[in-house]
Amino acid sequence: MIKPVNPGKLFFLMLFFILMFFEPLVHAAEANENSSPDQFPSLEIHGFLELRAGCRMQNDPHEKDISVMETRLQAELFTYTDWAEFKYKGDVWGDGVTEQGECDTREAWFFSRPTDFLDIKIGRQVLTWGTGDLVFLNDMFPKDWQSYFIGRDKEYLKAPSNAAKISFFTDLANVDAVYTPQFDSDRYITGEYISYWNERLERCAGQDAIVTADKPDRWFQDDEIAIRVYKNINNYELALYGYHGFWKRPGGQTHSGVAVFPDLNVYGFSARGQIGLGIGNIECAYYQSVDDESGSNPLVNNSEMRCLAGYTQDLARDFNASLQYYIEYMLDYSDYKASLSSGPARDRDRHVITLQLTKLLMNQKLELSLSSYYSPSDRDAYLRPNIHYKYTDKLTLETGANIFSGEESHTFFGQFENNTNIYAAIRYNF
Amino acid sequence: MKTKSIIIAAFFVLFIGFACGEGRADELTVDEIVRKANHMALYQGADGKGKVTMVIQDKQGRIRMREFNMLRKNVDDRDRDQKYYSFFQAPADVRKMVFMVHKHVAIEKDDDRWLYMPSLDLVKRIAASDKRTSFVGSDFLYEDISGRSPTEDTHELIKKTDQYYILKNIPKNPDNVEFEYYIAHIDKKTFMPMKMEFFKKGDRLYRIIEATKLEEIQSAENGKEVAYPTVTTSIAKDLENGSMTEMTFSNIRYNIGLGDEIFTERYLRRPPRNAMR
Numbered sequence: 001m002i003k004p005v006n007p008g009k010l011f012f013l014m015l016f017f018i019l020m021f022f023e024p025l026v027h028a029a030e031a032n033e034n035s036s037p038d039q040f041p042s043l044e045i046h047g048f049l050e051l052r053a054g055c056r057m058q059n060d061p062h063e064k065d066i067s068v069m070e071t072r073l074q075a076e077l078f079t080y081t082d083w084a085e086f087k088y089k090g091d092v093w094g095d096g097v098t099e100q101g102e103c104d105t106r107e108a109w110f111f112s113r114p115t116d117f118l119d120i121k122i123g124r125q126v127l128t129w130g131t132g133d134l135v136f137l138n139d140m141f142p143k144d145w146q147s148y149f150i151g152r153d154k155e156y157l158k159a160p161s162n163a164a165k166i167s168f169f170t171d172l173a174n175v176d177a178v179y180t181p182q183f184d185s186d187r188y189i190t191g192e193y194i195s196y197w198n199e200r201l202e203r204c205a206g207q208d209a210i211v212t213a214d215k216p217d218r219w220f221q222d223d224e225i226a227i228r229v230y231k232n233i234n235n236y237e238l239a240l241y242g243y244h245g246f247w248k249r250p251g252g253q254t255h256s257g258v259a260v261f262p263d264l265n266v267y268g269f270s271a272r273g274q275i276g277l278g279i280g281n282i283e284c285a286y287y288q289s290v291d292d293e294s295g296s297n298p299l300v301n302n303s304e305m306r307c308l309a310g311y312t313q314d315l316a317r318d319f320n321a322s323l324q325y326y327i328e329y330m331l332d333y334s335d336y337k338a339s340l341s342s343g344p345a346r347d348r349d350r351h352v353i354t355l356q357l358t359k360l361l362m363n364q365k366l367e368l369s370l371s372s373y374y375s376p377s378d379r380d381a382y383l384r385p386n387i388h389y390k391y392t393d394k395l396t397l398e399t400g401a402n403i404f405s406g407e408e409s410h411t412f413f414g415q416f417e418n419n420t421n422i423y424a425a426i427r428y429n430f
Numbered sequence: 431m432k433t434k435s436i437i438i439a440a441f442f443v444l445f446i447g448f449a450c451g452e453g454r455a456d457e458l459t460v461d462e463i464v465r466k467a468n469h470m471a472l473y474q475g476a477d478g479k480g481k482v483t484m485v486i487q488d489k490q491g492r493i494r495m496r497e498f499n500m501l502r503k504n505v506d507d508r509d510r511d512q513k514y515y516s517f518f519q520a521p522a523d524v525r526k527m528v529f530m531v532h533k534h535v536a537i538e539k540d541d542d543r544w545l546y547m548p549s550l551d552l553v554k555r556i557a558a559s560d561k562r563t564s565f566v567g568s569d570f571l572y573e574d575i576s577g578r579s580p581t582e583d584t585h586e587l588i589k590k591t592d593q594y595y596i597l598k599n600i601p602k603n604p605d606n607v608e609f610e611y612y613i614a615h616i617d618k619k620t621f622m623p624m625k626m627e628f629f630k631k632g633d634r635l636y637r638i639i640e641a642t643k644l645e646e647i648q649s650a651e652n653g654k655e656v657a658y659p660t661v662t663t664s665i666a667k668d669l670e671n672g673s674m675t676e677m678t679f680s681n682i683r684y685n686i687g688l689g690d691e692i693f694t695e696r697y698l699r700r701p702p703r704n705a706m707r
Binding site: 046048080085111113119121125126127128129154155157158167169174230232235237272273274277278279281312313314317318320363364365390392393394396429430 | 486488492494495520521522523525532540542549550551552553555556557559560562563564566567568671673691694695696700703706
């Protein structure tokens with residue numbers, strides 16, 4: 001999305017370009033001395049052009065009939081020298097929903113491996129860790145559920161961070177530390193593309209009530225720190241996590257109804273490895289809602305425990321299934337319930353079962369997949385069937401649907417029922 | 431005079447050497463042939479790298495390409511466990527993906543496999559119970575790339591020609607595989623498996639893998655010059671669906687001193703220069 005350029009972002013961009021432009025000059029000088037043409041970095045340019053269109057399967061009084069309608073160009077530039085790697089990846093697209101031209105830099109970073117025990121990656125980058133399959137507990141990096149729900153490519157589920165990632169590697173354990181100098185929220189549901197349950201209006205709303213949020217945005221003050229300590233023991237991957245920052249999507253509101261992002265700390269662990277014929281994973285996270293430790297403030301999210309157990313296995317040739325059980329447990333529920341002034345109360349626990357099925361056919365050119373989320377406690381569900389066909393190495397065709405269903409219109413997936421949509425896309429890679 | 435006698439002596443020694451070599455080779459047991467063939471196909475050098483290009487052609491003649499750089503390291507010198515690292519360059523939808531395998535020869539232990547997807551920065555662990563699925567949509571199977579353990583089959587020497595030992599290999603656990611047996615042609619000089627023909631019930635030939643080009647790759651081992659015979663072109667044909675894949679192996683280097691750390695999450699997320707070049 002086009003936003004006014006702020007000083008911090010400008011700093012990152014300038015740093016990036018200074019490094020990009022000066023480094024080859026330095027290198028050219030070196031190369032002249034020992035006249036070795038092999039050392040010149042080669043610039044790799046790739047990308048794709050894509051048309052994507054989709055529509056709602058039912059009328060939504062608060063949104064357009066089209067759910068997605070875009071022509072998108074993604075370009076990627078990559079080069080490297082002896083001491084560093086540089087990458088830029090950006091998208092421009094004409095968006096039929098916002099009726100605007102849009103652009104987004106997905107990656108603009110430099111990476112260096114200065115010593116045996118240190119990796120550094122600075123700039124705009126996509127970050128992921130944790131063991132969940134499309135469920136994130138300790139991964140506090142920004143997500144874009146909006147893109148996911150309207151049927152963009154899975155790549156867009158992850159939104160970029162403007163961050164510095166420093167990794168240390170030792171025999172005892174490895175440590176990743178990610179510093180984000182200015183809070184990067186999720187690209188949460190605002191009503192622009194997807195209608196949602198509006199607590200204040202006590203009804204579903206969309207383009208008639210775009211969420212206004214007061215996002216913490218002071219550089220080096222409203223910052224985020226995420227740390228992962230991990231170790232591989234006989235290919236069992238163990239990790240501890242810590243996060244200091246904010247709820248990634250509005251986790252509260254002011255008395256006047258402006259959405260806010262309260263302070264949040266997260267502590268957790270995960271383990272993943274071979275069990276029987278498949279891969280098992282467990283992950284837990286304690287969400288400490290710092291602004292409402294007692295749970296008595298109805299305008300700020302309660303603290304939570306979140307736990308996940310999953311198992312993935314091949315059921316037949318080129319047919320994989322992944323099953324997960326996920327639970328969110330509110331820690332100060334009685335205080336939450338006592339302080340609730342209006343609207344339906346949510347359950348203390350939210351249980352979600354996810355099942356992902358993937359089948360490859362026709363020499364792996366055709367992929368049929370189904371991602372499904374079902375919550376027995378909220379009695380709602382989300383299904384994401386997808387058919388992906390590689391017509392040639394360069395040309396792919398895709399069609400799919402996002403199906404939301406729920407008994408009540410205020411539950412997590414139930415609120416999106418009117419957004420149920422189908423989509424199709426054609427992509428040319430270069 | 432002295433020089434002449436030395437030369438004669440040297441010829442004599444060489445001759446005896448060859449003669450003994452021939453004699454020994456003739457007396458090789460089936461297990462020794464299999465062991466040597468397994469070593470030649472998969473374990474030469476302590477480690478190695480190369481660029482793999484696959485051209486996949488379907489029945490209608492439509493062509494698809496796969497390109498990746500592969501790093502390989504033997505865990506020890508017993509021709510057993512290995513680590514593989516593949517960095518994809520083509521086609522576009524898999525570019526910069528990394529596929530990593532810790533291969534375990536013990537039958538009771540599955541390989542460990544990881545896939546790194548750069549656009550999501552996602553390290554995915556892959557269940558690896560079935561090794562007889564197509565590798566990246568080609569006519570080669572996972573097991574053709576990382577090798578089928580000799581302990582999974584019983585081996586029988588059915589014929590010796592001037593050029594080949596011809597072995598019949600029958601799986602000990604036929605439920606795990608789609609073939610009933612396969613015939614391997616192993617070169618008598620190099621012990622390289624040059625041709626494998628897979629048969630289904632009723633002696634129906636349905637799959638052929640053939641090495642069509644063998645090159646000597648120079649390297650150094652313990653400070654000495656060595657040459658490793660290496661298959662640089664091979665063709666896999668699926669007679670059932672009429673498709674074939676030609677795999678070429680280039681930029682090959684052996685004994686480059688790959689560290690164990692290459693085959694960890696650190697390098698999965700950011701590839702080593704060895705894999706990028």
